[in-house]
Amino acid sequence: MESLTVIYIGIIIYLTGMLGVGIYASKKISGTEDFLVAGRRLPLWLCTAALTATFFGGGTIMGAGGAAYQKGFLGVIADPFGAALCLFLAGLFFIRIMRRMCLTTIVDFFEIRFGKTSGFIASIIMLSVYIGWTGSLLVSLGFILHTITGISTNTAIVIGTIIVFIYTMAGGMWAVSLTDFFQIIIVIIGLTVILPIVISKVGGFSTLVSSLPEDSFRMTPKEGGTIEWLNYIRAWMVIGLGNLAGQDLLQRSLSAKSEKVAQNSAYLSSVIYLVFGIVAVLIGMTGSLLIPGLENPELVIPKLAINYLPPVLASFFISALLAAVMSSADSSILACSSVFGKNLLPWIWKSDSDQSVLKSTRLSVPIFAVLSMMVALFVGEVYTLLLDSFSILLVGLFVPLTA
Numbered sequence: 001m002e003s004l005t006v007i008y009i010g011i012i013i014y015l016t017g018m019l020g021v022g023i024y025a026s027k028k029i030s031g032t033e034d035f036l037v038a039g040r041r042l043p044l045w046l047c048t049a050a051l052t053a054t055f056f057g058g059g060t061i062m063g064a065g066g067a068a069y070q071k072g073f074l075g076v077i078a079d080p081f082g083a084a085l086c087l088f089l090a091g092l093f094f095i096r097i098m099r100r101m102c103l104t105t106i107v108d109f110f111e112i113r114f115g116k117t118s119g120f121i122a123s124i125i126m127l128s129v130y131i132g133w134t135g136s137l138l139v140s141l142g143f144i145l146h147t148i149t150g151i152s153t154n155t156a157i158v159i160g161t162i163i164v165f166i167y168t169m170a171g172g173m174w175a176v177s178l179t180d181f182f183q184i185i186i187v188i189i190g191l192t193v194i195l196p197i198v199i200s201k202v203g204g205f206s207t208l209v210s211s212l213p214e215d216s217f218r219m220t221p222k223e224g225g226t227i228e229w230l231n232y233i234r235a236w237m238v239i240g241l242g243n244l245a246g247q248d249l250l251q252r253s254l255s256a257k258s259e260k261v262a263q264n265s266a267y268l269s270s271v272i273y274l275v276f277g278i279v280a281v282l283i284g285m286t287g288s289l290l291i292p293g294l295e296n297p298e299l300v301i302p303k304l305a306i307n308y309l310p311p312v313l314a315s316f317f318i319s320a321l322l323a324a325v326m327s328s329a330d331s332s333i334l335a336c337s338s339v340f341g342k343n344l345l346p347w348i349w350k351s352d353s354d355q356s357v358l359k360s361t362r363l364s365v366p367i368f369a370v371l372s373m374m375v376a377l378f379v380g381e382v383y384t385l386l387l388d389s390f391s392i393l394l395v396g397l398f399v400p401l402t403a
Contacts, residue, residue, distance in 0.1 A: 010315030022167025025175035032358045035172030036338045038255040047256045047265040052272050053180035053327035054248050061324045062140040065284030066298030072216030080277025082240035084270050091266030095253045106250045107343040123343045125396040132389035134332040135375030140325045147302045157376050165369035168330045176330045183323035190320025191279045198286045242394030245401045247335035336368035337361050
């Protein structure tokens with residue numbers, strides 16, 4: 001009971017801090033551009049943190065950790081390996097072009113290239129993708145809070161949704177970027193602390209390798225026909241190529257203070273994400289030895305933290321898990337609101353007032369948060385929902401983006 005009290009106190013302090021950052025960031029908002037792209041003033045360190053934290057969500061720590069628990073490296077090709085590829089390709093080919101077009105959302109590209117109707121269709125596709133992705137993140141959030149408090153997963157999802165939309169609605173891209181900076185620091189420290197501890201519990205890295213199934217570290221199908229190889233290629237493409245058309249990726253790149261900062265932040269994020277994504281995967285694989293037979297493998301990492309870390313470290317690491325999920329959830333909700341305010345709202349209501357557009361965009365945040373929450377409540381699985389969402393993005397928007 002005493003250890004759980006420490007964990008609860010740590011989490012309350014963390015969540016209160018994130019709300020405080022959101023309120024502070026709200027003072028920086030004077031117009032729609034401040035809310036959507038932080039006035040295009042983010043420095044390298046903040047842009048890199050925002051980009052890395054956005055990708056480093058529940059899909060990586062909870063979803064990929066659970067997939068690695070079951071299938072090893074071959075089960076996590078899409079994320080983190082495909083996601084790291086996406087960040088690198090964005091810096092190499094796409095960011096420079098998008099910035100020079102002076103876009104605010106990715107849908108702006110489709111409107112310029114193919115016309116207003118195509119932009120409307122792209123908006124609908126984008127919203128469906130990000131509502132689904134936010135849903136997967138809220139499921140992760142629910143799993144974490146359920147594991148440590150015992151409250152029902154659905155209740156935990158509702159609580160998490162309220163917290164995320166409050167600070168996103170208050171501070172927009174400034175709030176998201178500032179909270180992402182603190183959140184990614186917490187995530188990196190948390191993963192760095194727990195990995196050597198859990199590996200030592202199985203007798204060291206060599207024991208881990210020898211105790212796992214033979215093909216756990218294999219990166220390609222060992223024996224497979226056409227279907228297996230097509231699924232393997234799909235795993236690389238879903239996020240590796242699909243998310244190149246993602247609003248969350250573009251929004252951070254457009255928020256950078258220069259083209260060079262935008263490109264370098266993508267390269268740095270790619271490396272950071274790959275390194276610590278593999279750390280999360282190794283923790284999940286270690287969990288298959290320490291806690292075998294889990295009914296829900298996606299709970300492996302929070303369970304490892306509670307079972308094997310001292311209370312203070314467990315509190316810190318659980319906060320790191322919450323940080324990872326919230327950093328992606330706020331970005332995803334903001335992506336929905338950005339597309340709505342910039343590209344869909346003019347179809348419904350035309351206004352020449354920037355403040356009116358800002359107000360409408362802000363008010364759409366809780367709407368998309370609630371829609372995402374409903375998806376989370378009805379689906380309830382992280383990694384599958386993540387991949388299905390980005391499959392829509394790959395098919396619906398990546399192909400015309402590169403045509």
